Amino acid sequence: MCQALGSKNLYPNSISNEFDEKAASLSREYQLCATDGTRIVSGSYDETIRLWDTATGTQIGDPLQGHDDRVQCVAFSADGTRIASGSWDQTIRLWDTATGAQIGDPLQNHDDWVNSVAFSADGTRIVSGSGDRTIRLWDTATGAQIGDPLQGHNSSVDCVAFSTDGTRIISGSADRTIRLWDSATEAQIGGLLQGHDNHVTSVAFSADSRRIVSGSGDNTIKFWDSATGAQIGDSLQGHDYSVNCVAFSADGTKIVSGSSDFTIRLWDTTTGVEIGNPLEGHSFSVSSVAFSPDGTRIVSGSYDWTIRLWDIATGAQIGHPLEVNRPASGVKSVGFSIDGAKIVSGFGSPDNKIILWDTETRAQIGDPLQGHNHDVNCVAFSPDGTRIVSGSDDKTIRLWDTATGAQIGDPFQGHDDCVNSVAFSVDGTRIVSGSSDRTIRLWDTATGTQIGDPLQGHDDYVNSVALSADGTKIVSGSEDNTIRLWHAATDVQQFLEDTLPHVHFSNTNWKLSDNGWIHFSGQQKGIFWIPQQYRVSLWRPQNICLISKSGYNKLLFDRCVCGVNWTKCIAT
Numbered sequence: 145m146c147q148a149l150g151s152k153n154l155y156p157n158s159i160s161n162e163f164d165e166k167a168a169s170l171s172r173e174y175q176l177c178a179t180d181g182t183r184i185v186s187g188s189y190d191e192t193i194r195l196w197d198t199a200t201g202t203q204i205g206d207p208l209q210g211h212d213d214r215v216q217c218v219a220f221s222a223d224g225t226r227i228a229s230g231s232w233d234q235t236i237r238l239w240d241t242a243t244g245a246q247i248g249d250p251l252q253n254h255d256d257w258v259n260s261v262a263f264s265a266d267g268t269r270i271v272s273g274s275g276d277r278t279i280r281l282w283d284t285a286t287g288a289q290i291g292d293p294l295q296g297h298n299s300s301v302d303c304v305a306f307s308t309d310g311t312r313i314i315s316g317s318a319d320r321t322i323r324l325w326d327s328a329t330e331a332q333i334g335g336l337l338q339g340h341d342n343h344v345t346s347v348a349f350s351a352d353s354r355r356i357v358s359g360s361g362d363n364t365i366k367f368w369d370s371a372t373g374a375q376i377g378d379s380l381q382g383h384d385y386s387v388n389c390v391a392f393s394a395d396g397t398k399i400v401s402g403s404s405d406f407t408i409r410l411w412d413t414t415t416g417v418e419i420g421n422p423l424e425g426h427s428f429s430v431s432s433v434a435f436s437p438d439g440t441r442i443v444s445g446s447y448d449w450t451i452r453l454w455d456i457a458t459g460a461q462i463g464h465p466l467e468v469n470r471p472a473s474g475v476k477s478v479g480f481s482i483d484g485a486k487i488v489s490g491f492g493s494p495d496n497k498i499i500l501w502d503t504e505t506r507a508q509i510g511d512p513l514q515g516h517n518h519d520v521n522c523v524a525f526s527p528d529g530t531r532i533v534s535g536s537d538d539k540t541i542r543l544w545d546t547a548t549g550a551q552i553g554d555p556f557q558g559h560d561d562c563v564n565s566v567a568f569s570v571d572g573t574r575i576v577s578g579s580s581d582r583t584i585r586l587w588d589t590a591t592g593t594q595i596g597d598p599l600q601g602h603d604d605y606v607n608s609v610a611l612s613a614d615g616t617k618i619v620s621g622s623e624d625n626t627i628r629l630w631h632a633a634t635d636v637q638q639f640l641e642d643t644l645p646h647v648h649f650s651n652t653n654w655k656l657s658d659n660g661w662i663h664f665s666g667q668q669k670g671i672f673w674i675p676q677q678y679r680v681s682l683w684r685p686q687n688i689c690l691i692s693k694s695g696y697n698k699l700l701f702d703r704c705v706c707g708v709n710w711t712k713c714i715a716t
Contacts, residue, residue: 182483182503183241184443184466185227186451186475187215187490187520193229193239193498193513194475194489196466197506198441198453203466204507207491208239208499208549210246210514213537214492216521217260217477217565218499221267222572223529224481226284226546227488228270229498230258230563231476232519232537235555236272236577238284238544239532241486241500244510245549247531248287250517250542251592253280253557256580257537259564260303260522260608261477261490264310266572267526269327269589270533271313272541273301273606274521275580276561278598279315279620281327281587282575284531284543287553288592290574293560294325294584294609294630296332296601296684299623301578303346303565303608304522304535307353310569311615311632312370313576314356315584316344318623319604321681322358323584324370325611325618325630327574330586330596332684333617334373335698337627339366344621346389346608350396353612355413356619357399358627359387365401365411370612370619373629380411382418386429393435398456400442402430408444410456420459425452432477436503437484445475445489466506477522481529486546488532490520498523498534498544513544515551522565526572531589533575535563541577543589553592558585565608569615576618578606584620584630599630600655601684626681656682662699 183204184196192207193215213232220227226247227239235250236258256275263270269290270282278293279301299318306313312333313325322337322344342361349356355376356368363383367376385404392399398419399411407422408430428448435442441462442454450465477490486509487501497512498520518537525532531552532544540555541563561580568575574595575587583598584606604623611618611632618630655663660674674682678697 183486183501184451185218185478185488185500186445187218187229187477188475188495189214189492191493191495191497192491195499195501195509198503199505201463201466201506204502204509205244206511207497208244208512209497210237211496211516211520213496213518215476215490215496216519217523217535218488218490219262219479219524220481220488221263221525221529221531222265222482222527224483224486225529226531226544227498227500228261228523228533229490229520230261230522230535231496231516232257233496233517234538234540235516235536236261236534236541237513237515238542238552239498239513240548240550241509241546243549246513246515246551247545248552250515250540250555251282251287252540252555253289254539254559254563254579255561256539257562258521258535259562260566261533261535262305262524262567263526263533264306264568264572264574265527265570267528267531268572269569269574271304271567271576271609272535272563273304273565273578273609274559274561274563275300276559277582278559278579279304279584279606279609280541280556280558280577281585281595282541282556283589283591285590286592287543289556289558289594290588291330291586291595292597293558294330294599296323296599297582297606297622298603300580300605301564302605303621304567304576304578305348305610306567306569307349307612308351308570309614310571310611312612312617314347314610314619315578315606316347316608316621317602317604317606318343319602320625321602321622322347322627323620323630325584325599326632327569327576327586327611327615327618328632330599332599332601332628332630334629337368337373339375340625343623344607347610347621348392349610349612350392357390358621359390361386377416380416382409388431389433391434393439400433402433404429423454425461434480445478479524481525488523490523492519510549513549515542526568533566535566537562556587556592558594567610569611576609576611578609580605584609601628603679
C-alpha cells in the first residue's frame, strides 16, 4: 500500500491521469536515401544498397548486397568512407564506400526490423532503432553492441539520431512519443516529448543540439527545446499527408521535410514560414530527405523507386532522377557522407542491400554491401566517413568499412524487433538505435557491445533517435505520439526507504514490466500496478523530459510506505 497526499504527480495507489493514451501501431514502407554532396546512397526493397554520382546521375559500381530482406535505412559516415544500412532482416551492416565490400559481420541483436540507423559524428558508434521497440548502440570497430538496449518506447522505434557531440540520442516511435537518451549511461533524459496526434516518424537535432525537430503522421512538424522539452512556437503545417522525414540544414536556419503527399518542403526555422513552393516531382510518398553538407542541395528518396537532387536556391530538380532497378523492393534509407562526396542507400526485400554512390558522377561505388537478412531500415555514416552503420528488420545493427565494403565485426544484437533508426555519436565511439521493441539502445562501436540497459518508456515503436552534439542527451520519437529526452550519462543516486528494510524505494531504480507491474532493483515481485491508459505517458527514471499532447504521468515515492508500515496509509 502507498500513500499520496495532495500532489499532481502520480503516486502508487493514487494515480491521476493527465491525458488519454491514443496508441497507434502503423506499418509503413520507405524508400530512403542519404548524400554526402557528391554521392547519394539509397536503400531498397530489393535488398540492395546503391551508390550514385550526383553530377552524372549514374550508379557507382555494383549494388551492395548482403541483406536478406528489404533495406529500411542507410547512412554515410561523416568522412564518407563507410555506409551503414538497416534492414527487415533484423541486421545492420557496414560497407566500405570505396570497395563496396561489407565490413565485418552483420550487427545482430534486434528481434525485429531495423528501421533507422545513424553514425556518431566521429564514426566510432552506430545507433539503430527497431520494430522490437528498442534502440541499440554499436561499436563500429568491433560490431559489438554497447551496453543494453535502450528501452522505454511502447511501439516500434522508427527514427534515431545522435546529437552532434555524441552525448545524446533522440528517438521517435510509433507510440507517438519522442525520447532523449544519455548515450553514456543509457538513461532517458527527462520526460516524454508529447504533442503529436499520430506516430512520430522522424526526429533530428540541430547542429548546436539546442533544438529538436520532429515529423509525424499527423501531417505536422514541431520544434522542441532539448533542455526543457517544451514545444517551440506553433506546429509547421502545409503537408496534406504524413510527414515521413525531416532534417536540419548544417547552419540550423532551415528544415526540409518529405511527405506522403509526394512533396518536399523547405522551412525557415526562425519564422516557421515555408520557403518558396513545394518541391514536386516524385510520384509516390517521399520517405527520406537530407541536406548536402554545404547546404546548397537536397536529396530525396521515394517509394516511386527514384532518388532526386534539388537546388535549394531555385527549387529546381538537378538532372534526371536516379532510378533504381527494382525486382521487388524500394529505397528505404539514404544519407550523405560529411564531405558530400558519397551517398549511402539501404534497400528492402528481397535485396536487403546497401549501395554507395558517387555524388559527382552519380555512379555506384563498388559492389552492394550485403549481410542483412531483411530490409535495411536505416543507414548512417560515421562522422569521419570511414564506417557506415545500418539497422534492419532482421533485428540487427551492422557496421561497415566504407573503403572496403566489408562488414566490421559481428552484427550488434540485442533488439527484439526491427531496428528503425540508428545514429553515431559525434566522436564515433557510440551508436544509438531505436526499435519496434519499444527500446533505445546504446552501443560501443569499438567492441560492438551494448552499453548499459535498454532505455525503456515508450509504449509503441521507436521510429527515430538522435544524440545531442555534446553527447549528453538522447532524443527519441515513437508511434505512441511522444518524444522522450534521455540522459546519455547518469550517476543514479538511490533514495532509501527505511519503512521496508529489504526494498529500496527510489525515483530512479524502478522498471515497468510489460504487464504493468512496477519492480524495484533486485526485486522479482511487483510492488504495484499501472493501468494501461497511464503507461504511454509515464515518466520513466531515465527521462529528463517528456513531450506529449496532454502532459505526463509521474511516480513519486517520497510518500510510499510498504510492509509493516502499511497502516500509515490510513488518514487519522
